[in-house]
Amino acid sequence: MVAGLSRSSLFSPSFLFGVASSSLQVEGGASEGGRGNGIWNSFASIPGKITDGTTPDVTCDFFHKYEEDILEMKRLGINTYRFSISWPRLFPESSRELNLEGVAFYNNVIDCLVKAGVAPFVTLYHWDLPQYLQDDLEIKGWLRNDIIQHFLVFVDACFTLFGDRVKHWITINEIHMGTVVCCELEMFPPGNSVKGMSDSYVVAHNLLLAHAAAVKLYRTKYQVNQQGSIGMVADVQWYEPLSDIQEDRDAVLRCIEFNMGWILDPVFFGDYPTMMREILGEKLPKFTKEQSEDLKGSMDFLGLNYYFALWVTKAAKIKPLGMHTWLPESQTNLFWVNADGKLLGEAEGPYESAMFRSCPWGLRKVLASLSSRYGNIPIYITENGIKDSVIVRTLDERLNDQWRVKFLQDHIQALSESIREDKVNVKGYFHWSFTDTWEWFSGYAPHFGLYYIDFEDPQLHRTPKASARWFASFLKS
Numbered sequence: 001m002v003a004g005l006s007r008s009s010l011f012s013p014s015f016l017f018g019v020a021s022s023s024l025q026v027e028g029g030a031s032e033g034g035r036g037n038g039i040w041n042s043f044a045s046i047p048g049k050i051t052d053g054t055t056p057d058v059t060c061d062f063f064h065k066y067e068e069d070i071l072e073m074k075r076l077g078i079n080t081y082r083f084s085i086s087w088p089r090l091f092p093e094s095s096r097e098l099n100l101e102g103v104a105f106y107n108n109v110i111d112c113l114v115k116a117g118v119a120p121f122v123t124l125y126h127w128d129l130p131q132y133l134q135d136d137l138e139i140k141g142w143l144r145n146d147i148i149q150h151f152l153v154f155v156d157a158c159f160t161l162f163g164d165r166v167k168h169w170i171t172i173n174e175i176h177m178g179t180v181v182c183c184e185l186e187m188f189p190p191g192n193s194v195k196g197m198s199d200s201y202v203v204a205h206n207l208l209l210a211h212a213a214a215v216k217l218y219r220t221k222y223q224v225n226q227q228g229s230i231g232m233v234a235d236v237q238w239y240e241p242l243s244d245i246q247e248d249r250d251a252v253l254r255c256i257e258f259n260m261g262w263i264l265d266p267v268f269f270g271d272y273p274t275m276m277r278e279i280l281g282e283k284l285p286k287f288t289k290e291q292s293e294d295l296k297g298s299m300d301f302l303g304l305n306y307y308f309a310l311w312v313t314k315a316a317k318i319k320p321l322g323m324h325t326w327l328p329e330s331q332t333n334l335f336w337v338n339a340d341g342k343l344l345g346e347a348e349g350p351y352e353s354a355m356f357r358s359c360p361w362g363l364r365k366v367l368a369s370l371s372s373r374y375g376n377i378p379i380y381i382t383e384n385g386i387k388d389s390v391i392v393r394t395l396d397e398r399l400n401d402q403w404r405v406k407f408l409q410d411h412i413q414a415l416s417e418s419i420r421e422d423k424v425n426v427k428g429y430f431h432w433s434f435t436d437t438w439e440w441f442s443g444y445a446p447h448f449g450l451y452y453i454d455f456e457d458p459q460l461h462r463t464p465k466a467s468a469r470w471f472a473s474f475l476k477s
């Protein structure tokens with residue numbers, strides 16, 4: 001145990017500590033229990049779309065192993081589990097037919113969690129979209145706002161069926177990252193049928209409207225009786241200017257507006273940031289007065305997914321090393337490494353891949369900037385984690401993941417400083433992820449778990465890593 005890092009002395013007894021996952025990444029059972037096809041299942045079956053050529057059709061097989069997993073969660077000592085409900089499992093063919101086998105599965109999972117004393121923290125949309133909603137030319141997935149009425153059928157069913165036991169609802173996961181990686185980088189489905197940057201703004205706009213509509217439904221029809229709360233999850237990175245000059249400082253401000261402001265200003269203030277309106281003009285959709293009113297204040301809590309920090313400079317100023325751009329209109333370039341080869345975050349440990357470096361002070365800064373911009377809203381860290389480097393090859397190296405132990409210690413420390421010193425209203429922390437999982441366009445190669453899974457093993461046995469043991473001892477402390 002790191003000196004001074006004890007759960008009971010740093011966090012209140014009501015603070016939630018959990019692990020996070022999503023249906024597509026852990027469930028498997030892709031065509032079992034009446035589940036319909038989802039956009040990720042189709043996308044993954046197209047050669048070349050997923051780095052290692054795998055599909056999420058079996059992945060961790062949580063579909064069959066949920067009891068075993070929940071028992072292990074109880075042993076780990078967490079008091080909450082974030083997971084998502086698969087839309088194609090509940091409505092496999094159309095929004096008119098509810099799949100009762102899917103309902104039974106989630107009832108079993110939720111009952112099992114409640115019995116284990118692990119509170120279900122449920123995401124309604126974690127990118128697992130039924131294929132028929134993408135294929136229907138009247139809807140075209142998130143490109144048309146007609147999808148919202150279908151989303152409402154799905155979420156209404158979830159609130160009715162599970163709201164007696166689920167007290168925390170997340171409408172949508174990571175609108176910023178999901179939209180940019182789908183529309184700009186085309187690495188998420190539907191890939192090349194959504195082209196061009198203005199699509200990013202339309203897709204995000206429809207997701208925001210869907211969020212507001214789901215919240216309105218929950219608040220008017222369910223909240224008084226069910227006594228739960230509802231929010232949204234945003235990914236927010238920390239941005240550092242590559243140099244001290246004004247141009248780089250201005251680039252940081254643009255990054256903040258195009259990441260945090262783009263998604264969160266509408267839900268707090270009812271509209272996009274002024275800077276985005278000035279830069280984008282007609283490309284940025286407009287909210288009607290009523291939509292804006294519905295959006296404003298449409299969160300009981302904010303979910304934050306924080307992973308890393310990035311260097312920022314004005315676009316195309318120098319040839320970037322490992323450049324990454326979120327949105328070209330922000331006229332910024334993002335870097336993992338600066339011109340002197342300096343990495344943001346710790347290089348310690350076998351992290352060869354530049355992404356997902358450990359930068360705990362970035363978490364503290366993101367939390368401080370969220371609370372100064374949006375006030376004292378309760379915040380849950382709904383995801384935070386690190387993957388194994390590609391140079392970790394042996395099983396021993398994977399299991400003895402001292403870098404993940406240090407990552408956890410440093411981030412929990414930073415979090416406790418945010419709460420105690422910066423007075424940020426953080427209510428919980430979820431580590432990504434419980435077990436190794438299937439990771440979107442990369443497949444099985446990135447290992448994020450506290451528990452190791454050999455995906456070649458037919459039994460998909462779970463083995464605790466050093467990080468799981470450290471987390472368990474911290475949770476008891």
Ligand code: NOJ
Nearest residue numbers: 022173174305383432439
């Ligand atoms: C955020 C996403 O919500 C999650 O699904 C993903 O696996 C992690 N980032 C790690 O990339």
